[in-house]
Amino acid sequence: METIVLPLEAGASFNFDCHPKVPCFNACCGNLSQVLTPYDIICLKNHLGCSSGQFLERYAMVYSGPATGLPVASLRFDRRRGGLCPFVGPEGCTVYPARPGSCRLYPLARGAALDPGGKPREHWALIKEPHCRGHESSRTRTIDQWIRDQGLEDYLEFNDLLLEIISLRNKSGGRPLAGDRRRSFVTAAYDLDRFRAQVLDGTRNCGPEVAEKVAAAGASDTDCLKVALRWLRREMGGLHHGS
């Protein structure tokens, strides 16, 4: 049996359940390309009690996305353990309350693009992979129920902020960001503790308005991330003709 991707209408329901008693438990937590969003990183680093810089160093790698040329962060899988996710243990996910949005979303996939008015337009699909036995369940849920059950609302909101940046970048031909612009992107999107510290101590000059908003965000990572992503959006808007 091959992987099947079934498009789903917005109100559609599907049969699925995943729990420690499924025979395939943990089968989906290895040999993946697990992209991490900026919001994933702040949830994980706070759960683990480390800084964003320490998280990147220990658990992530950053490469240039082929379509947009933007730096993409992904989980570094553990080759010594057969390519397993660094957070999978015998009892399952050891970071479950802070697991990434893509882990929460599975077996759904969400595509989103901005409409001419700048609003995200969603497309949904159900992924059926041969190893995943969760589809054999008789439990039925709608997409909205899945979003609620998996606590995905905030993840999707932050994904859409990122989508605005990706949309701008798509118009630039996808050449990889380089030099200072790449470093700025990685810092603002993925190393929020460093971004905050640099803006506050003046080593990163994003202008007085951004500095004021970062100061007003205080210790709130979500507020600071919104400021950082909006600043990046502005910066990416100026990249249409070069990188």
Ligand code: SF4
């Ligand atoms: S973060 Fe948790 S749910 Fe996601 S792949 Fe790793 S172990 Fe599995």
Ligand code: SF4
């Ligand atoms: S393979 Fe599917 S059913 Fe099995 S643990 Fe992963 S998501 Fe759950």
